[in-house]
Amino acid sequence: MELDGYKVTDPFFGRPFIDADEQRGEGTPYRYIHGGFEGTDTRFTYCFPSTEHYRGRLFQPLEGANAGHENVNAGPLGPITGGLEMTFRLGGYCVESNMGHIGDVEDPKAGPDPTIYGFRAAAESARFSKYVARQIYGEAPHHAYVYGGSGGARRSPLCLAYGEGTWDAALPYMGDAMDGEHGDMRRLRTGTPNFSSMFNVQRVLGAKLLDVIDAMQPGGSGNPFAGLDTHQAEELATLYRLGYPRGDEFMIMQPMGQAWLWASMAERLEAEDPYFKSFWTEPGHVGHDQPDLVRKDIINLKTRIKRPLFARQLAEEAEFRAPEYARIVALASVFAGMENMWDVPMAVELEQDPGGYPQGAGIKFLSGKATGRQLYYMSGVRTVWLGAGAGEAQNLRFKGVQAGDEVQLDNRAFLAYCYYYRHHIMNHVEWDALRIGGKPIYKQYRQPEASPFMGVLHTGRFEGKMMWVHHTHDASLWPVQGVGMKNNVEREYGAVEARKKFRLRWTENAEHVPPHMAASAPGRANTTWLIDYQPVIEQCLLDLVDWVENDIEPIDSNFSLVDGQITLPPTARERGGIQPVVSVTADGGVRADVRVGESVALIVKAEVPEGTGKIIGVKWDFDGTGSYPREEVVDGTRTALMLSTSHSFDRPGTYFVTALVESHREGEVNAKFRRVSNVASARVVVS
Numbered sequence: 001m002e003l004d005g006y007k008v009t010d011p012f013f014g015r016p017f018i019d020a021d022e023q024r025g026e027g028t029p030y031r032y033i034h035g036g037f038e039g040t041d042t043r044f045t046y047c048f049p050s051t052e053h054y055r056g057r058l059f060q061p062l063e064g065a066n067a068g069h070e071n072v073n074a075g076p077l078g079p080i081t082g083g084l085e086m087t088f089r090l091g092g093y094c095v096e097s098n099m100g101h102i103g104d105v106e107d108p109k110a111g112p113d114p115t116i117y118g119f120r121a122a123a124e125s126a127r128f129s130k131y132v133a134r135q136i137y138g139e140a141p142h143h144a145y146v147y148g149g150s151g152g153a154r155r156s157p158l159c160l161a162y163g164e165g166t167w168d169a170a171l172p173y174m175g176d177a178m179d180g181e182h183g184d185m186r187r188l189r190t191g192t193p194n195f196s197s198m199f200n201v202q203r204v205l206g207a208k209l210l211d212v213i214d215a216m217q218p219g220g221s222g223n224p225f226a227g228l229d230t231h232q233a234e235e236l237a238t239l240y241r242l243g244y245p246r247g248d249e250f251m252i253m254q255p256m257g258q259a260w261l262w263a264s265m266a267e268r269l270e271a272e273d274p275y276f277k278s279f280w281t282e283p284g285h286v287g288h289d290q291p292d293l294v295r296k297d298i299i300n301l302k303t304r305i306k307r308p309l310f311a312r313q314l315a316e317e318a319e320f321r322a323p324e325y326a327r328i329v330a331l332a333s334v335f336a337g338m339e340n341m342w343d344v345p346m347a348v349e350l351e352q353d354p355g356g357y358p359q360g361a362g363i364k365f366l367s368g369k370a371t372g373r374q375l376y377y378m379s380g381v382r383t384v385w386l387g388a389g390a391g392e393a394q395n396l397r398f399k400g401v402q403a404g405d406e407v408q409l410d411n412r413a414f415l416a417y418c419y420y421y422r423h424h425i426m427n428h429v430e431w432d433a434l435r436i437g438g439k440p441i442y443k444q445y446r447q448p449e450a451s452p453f454m455g456v457l458h459t460g461r462f463e464g465k466m467m468w469v470h471h472t473h474d475a476s477l478w479p480v481q482g483v484g485m486k487n488n489v490e491r492e493y494g495a496v497e498a499r500k501k502f503r504l505r506w507t508e509n510a511e512h513v514p515p516h517m518a519a520s521a522p523g524r525a526n527t528t529w530l531i532d533y534q535p536v537i538e539q540c541l542l543d544l545v546d547w548v549e550n551d552i553e554p555i556d557s558n559f560s561l562v563d564g565q566i567t568l569p570p571t572a573r574e575r576g577g578i579q580p581v582v583s584v585t586a587d588g589g590v591r592a593d594v595r596v597g598e599s600v601a602l603i604v605k606a607e608v609p610e611g612t613g614k615i616i617g618v619k620w621d622f623d624g625t626g627s628y629p630r631e632e633v634v635d636g637t638r639t640a641l642m643l644s645t646s647h648s649f650d651r652p653g654t655y656f657v658t659a660l661v662e663s664h665r666e667g668e669v670n671a672k673f674r675r676v677s678n679v680a681s682a683r684v685v686v687s
Contacts, residue, residue: 002135006131009127009164010124013037014040015037016035016128017036020034028050028085030048030050030084030093031047033046034071040100040109041102041109042097042098042100042124043102044096044097044098044129045070045097046094046096047094048136051137053088053089056137056139057141057545058141058145060096060159061081061148062147062151062156062159064150067101067151068453069098069338069339073094077337079534080534082534082537086538090538090542092141095125100117100120101117103339103394103395104391115162115185117455118455118456119162120162122146123159123162123163143169144168145541146160147173149172151454153175155455161458161461165463168464169544170462170465170466171466171537172466172469172485173470173533175468175482179457179460179484180456180457180459182459185456187449187450187452187456188449188456190450192261193425194243197238197244197421198475199255199417201239203418204232204293209252209253211227212236216246217683219589219590219682220683239252242431242433243430244475244564245474247529248474248511250526254519255359256475257512258476259377259388260388262414263360263376263387263394264390264394266360266413267389267390269413275416275420275424276413276416296356297356300410300411301408303354304405305350306383306403308398310343310345311341315333323522325381326520328380328384330517330518347386349384350385350407358409360376360411360413360414361414362409363377363387363409366405368404373396421434423442423444424447460485460488460489460491460502461492462501467503468504468505471510472506472566473529474510475512479565480561489502505536507531507533514533514534515531520626524624526626528681535676538674540554540578555609557575558576572640573607573610578613580615580661581606582659582678583604584603584659586602586684587600587601588601589682592685593684594685596648596649596687598648599646600646602620602646602647602657603642603643604620604643604680607639612665613665615638615641616636617634617662618661619660620645620657621659622647622655622657623649624656624658628660634669653685654685655683655684658681659679663676
């Protein structure tokens with residue numbers, strides 16, 4: 001591979017180097033190239049398929065969270081973002097970058113410069129890939145696309161806006177509403193106060209969350225406030241107004257990325273923000289004025305480590321197979337796989353259960369090889385704690401920790417964080433719930449700087465096209481966040497011109513992660529209310545390609561925003577988008593009450609928006625296991641259908657009978673990919 005002829009566009013980066021060049025791949029063989037730029041921590045991975053699969057495109061998936069790894073899409077977790085096979089199906093080669101930093105540690109040369117981590121490292125990696133592609137294929141790619149979810153959705157719009165023609169289009173999905181003026185290169189300021197509201201509802205409601213969940217499930221009362229005291233009702237109402245999606249209340253009990261984000265910034269927030277001291281010492285703060293609201297939850301304890309735990313131990317040892325460990329097992333495996341840290345302990349077992357409210361508690365080592373290291377509780381069960389942190393602590397986790405090491409457990413900063421949302425309100429419309437006459441109700445503190453890895457503010461001004469995909473049941477990037485970019489683009493160009501550049505699509509019943517990565521509620525598999533959104537992303541990428549290369553305009557989604565809640569129209573014609581619209585009834589309603597052995601009449605109705613495909617599959621799940629044992633026969637020719645079946649139950653209980661409906665753009669019943677799905681349920685109570 002000839003490298004001398006490449007001249008970097010961005011002078012921050014030194015000469016490119018390649019340290020691996022080999023053939024890989026069993027399904028679709030590809031050429032794997034790994035390297036970086038001298039004098040920097042920027043690393044890249046290129047995966048070039050054979051000319052048989054290549055159709056002249058560059059696809060660049062961006063990693064979520066803080067990034068820092070260049071082998072996610074090419075690794076075991078690749079299918080979450082589509083994986084290499086999707087890239088090859090779409091006729092492209094794949095570019096991955098660690099976004100300018102190794103793990104969670106800043107590049108010494110870049111320091112805290114958010115432009116390097118936000119888009120410049122990705123851009124130089126993409127430019128050099130085109131130089132390499134010219135040598136492999138005889139010419140550079142004719143079009144380039146950048147996309148990503150969560151943290152990747154934070155950065156991919158920056159790539160399109162500031163990449164100087166590197167990419168033709170972007171597809172962010174599950175992104176945020178941190179928008180501003182074009183050219184503002186200052187670090188973001190946010191402590192994600194909306195997450196603190198969610199944590200406080202989890203803490204304050206406790207076991208009553210189960211009643212809230214039941215009320216908001218199909219056939220429930222629809223009143224989540226029944227049985228709550230004044231403080232509990234106030235906290236839940238605020239959470240909804242700030243945009244938390246109704247119908248996804250179970251995830252309040254199962255925080256994932258939100259817990260990691262706290263761990264990644266907690267030490268810095270506490271050191272820099274006077275709020276954390278004022279919360280306990282000054283009038284106008286709950287910790288000072290109403291200490292009884294937090295006193296019972298305090299953890300401030302010295303104890304010792306019984307043993308460190310690796311992700312494989314959590315996944316394989318019998319004692320961790322109980323349902324209560326499902327979340328900690330899943331999170332440990334996700335982090336170990338994403339960061340290739342199977343040989344690093346992800347959790348510890350403590351000698352004693354500290355009681356209190358452990359979420360977000362600090363874990364500081366007082367003895368042993370890890371002395372001084374600060375981590376934070378992400379998930380756990382009694383004495384088993386999964387931890388995360390910032391910088392080098394995040395890279396090390398519990399490496400070097402041994403039985404007998406002493407630790408300090410302290411959750412007082414996190415208890416203050418639970419009311420952080422009151423004192424750090426943001427300049428978005430949903431935060432008006434905490435203003436009277438335009439003025440904040442509570443004393444305000446300055447929003448802290450975010451990690452430089454999150455880049456800079458979004459801008460609605462960019463070259464090329466953007467399709468934004470957001471989910472209605474996302475507990476990490478709440479649905480209300482999905483309208484920020486749309487508003488910004490329309491502010492820059494006006495509503496008419498904005499449609500030439502930007503489209504927004506909603507994915508109903510999708511969470512921040514695929515169902516297999518999230519815990520399930522007791523007695524009901526999450527696949528009975530959540531879908532795998534990856535086929536949606538692949539179809540949207542294909543539609544983006546058609547929009548850019550063939551001028552075929554994509555269908556967007558219609559919606560309304562009221563009191564922080566996104567509502568989609570009830571019919572496919574009104575709603576748009578590309579998902580089937582599905583409804584299910586049991587004995588004619590959303591709830592049926594029957595006796596053991598009594599037959600229940602079930603009807604599913606489904607319709608696909610015009611021009612987006614045909615129905616290729618309908619499956620029924622009757623008992624909440626998510627196994628979908630009954631499959632209806634469909635031929636892939638219809639855009640709408642109504643099917644009926646019946647079922648009886650042989651034991652008492654509450655069952656959520658669910659229909660899973662799949663569509664496909666070309667109506668291929670046996671298609672393996674782009675099977676776009678949706679679900680709907682009815683409640684059957686058997687006595």
